[in-house]
Amino acid sequence: MKIAISAQGNTFESPIDPRFGRAKQFIVFENEGENIHTIDNSINLNAMQGAGIQTAQRMANEGVQVIITGHIGPKAFTVLQKAGIKIVTGAFGTCRESYLAYKEGRLHATSGPTNEGHSF
Amino acid sequence: MLTIAIASGKGGTGKTTVAVNLAMVFNKSTVLADCDVEEPNVHLFLRPEWKFEEPVTIPVPEFDKNLCTGQARCREACRFNAIVVLGDSPLLFPELCHSCGACTRACPEQAITEIPRLIGKLNQGQSRSIDVIMGTLNIGEARSSPIIQQVRARASSFDSEICLIDAPPGTTCPVVESVRDVDYVVLVTEPTPFGYHDLTLAIDMCKQMNLKFGVVLNRSHDGNEKKILTFLEKQKVPILAQIPFSFDIATIVSNGELLTEANPEYHKLFSTLAKNIELEVHS
Numbered sequence: 001m002k003i004a005i006s007a008q009g010n011t012f013e014s015p016i017d018p019r020f021g022r023a024k025q026f027i028v029f030e031n032e033g034e035n036i037h038t039i040d041n042s043i044n045l046n047a048m049q050g051a052g053i054q055t056a057q058r059m060a061n062e063g064v065q066v067i068i069t070g071h072i073g074p075k076a077f078t079v080l081q082k083a084g085i086k087i088v089t090g091a092f093g094t095c096r097e098s099y100l101a102y103k104e105g106r107l108h109a110t111s112g113p114t115n116e117g118h119s120f
Numbered sequence: 121m122l123t124i125a126i127a128s129g130k131g132g133t134g135k136t137t138v139a140v141n142l143a144m145v146f147n148k149s150t151v152l153a154d155c156d157v158e159e160p161n162v163h164l165f166l167r168p169e170w171k172f173e174e175p176v177t178i179p180v181p182e183f184d185k186n187l188c189t190g191q192a193r194c195r196e197a198c199r200f201n202a203i204v205v206l207g208d209s210p211l212l213f214p215e216l217c218h219s220c221g222a223c224t225r226a227c228p229e230q231a232i233t234e235i236p237r238l239i240g241k242l243n244q245g246q247s248r249s250i251d252v253i254m255g256t257l258n259i260g261e262a263r264s265s266p267i268i269q270q271v272r273a274r275a276s277s278f279d280s281e282i283c284l285i286d287a288p289p290g291t292t293c294p295v296v297e298s299v300r301d302v303d304y305v306v307l308v309t310e311p312t313p314f315g316y317h318d319l320t321l322a323i324d325m326c327k328q329m330n331l332k333f334g335v336v337l338n339r340s341h342d343g344n345e346k347k348i349l350t351f352l353e354k355q356k357v358p359i360l361a362q363i364p365f366s367f368d369i370a371t372i373v374s375n376g377e378l379l380t381e382a383n384p385e386y387h388k389l390f391s392t393l394a395k396n397i398e399l400e401v402h403s
Contacts, residue, residue, distance in 0.1 A: 047201055050200060053202075057195070057204040058288070075213055079206070083206050
């Protein structure tokens with residue numbers, strides 16, 4: 001299972017980034033915490049538009065199966081859903097705290113976008 | 121054709137009031153283009169008889185899934201982030217597309233054709249002796265520039281001596297599109313802190329675009345206009361007219377009537393404005 005968490009830093013102890021498309025980094029790990037690496041998302045952080053869409057594309061290209069983030073907009077949601085990626089929202093605190101909350105069933109997958117879209 | 125844009129910076133300063141009344145006083149054949157396509161309002165004052173309506177579309181890519189091999193060159197070419205490719209199935213977010221055509225050119229399989237997407241409409245009509253063109257952007261659409269271009273192209277196709285453009289407020293892309301290459305810009309402002317601040321932005325825009333411009337000070341009354349007038353004098357910006365702050369004017373405008381028709385005194389005010397503009401254009 002490949003899981004990605006939107007983060008403000010590059011370790012498991014970094015605070016999560018509640019934004020998906022404009023998250024600075026993603027902490028990616030497989031097999032219960034082995035094989036942790038980061039994805040630098042600054043290209044989308046600085047995109048003039050379509051940040052959520054292209055971040056979702058990147059997650060699909062990386063073979064991510066679960067996203068843990070704060071909120072998700074309608075366009076990113078559409079792409080992630082088409083790519084068959086599970087979207088868990090409501091992340092809080094550090095990446096570790098959010099990961100544990102998900103594992104313990106305190107954070108759930110969303111069935112729709114949690115934010116309104118931005119025109120640009 | 122002499123093309124004059126009426127712009128402002130701050131919204132609600134009286135662009136449309138100036139545009140519709142100015143259209144009445146040139147004594148020359150005049151076409152008035154309402155380029156404030158997100159909220160066109162020239163028609164509220166001129167009540168034109170509409171002659172026809174046409175759709176405004178922009179080209180967007182359509183993917184032939186039988187030809188696509190999923191190389192995602194279209195996605196890489198799109199600088200507007202409007203395309204994703206999952207497996208060998210491209211997906212377009214049309215509201216982000218700027219119709220640049222880069223994806224169509226980049227596709228190695230010729231799997232992309234461009235199809236029209238409706239974003240709004242253009243109306244053409246007449247009021248008194250004035251030809252009126254109006255653009256309307258559909259609700260929820262983000263890009264108004266293509267409609268403004270179509271409205272301006274239509275207005276330019278007339279044989280009129282004067283073309284007036286009622287621009288949207290602000291200094292962003294739609295305004296730039298509305299004032300690009302005009303012969304003169306009339307900046308309408310009001311003596312408030314916001315009016316003053318946004319006027320300075322509009323002046324910067326005109327200077328960067330190498331456009332000739334002058335200012336109409338609306339809602340001008342004793343004392344409060346001094347700061348703006350001093351600023352304009354210092355900057356050597358021509359003051360074309362001052363419209364007084366009056367209950368009478370507010371009432372006429374609120375009733376959707378033309379100031380030039382309601383009172384000969386106001387007709388004179390706008391005639392003087394027209395003369396001042398023509399003098400400035402040729403100076």
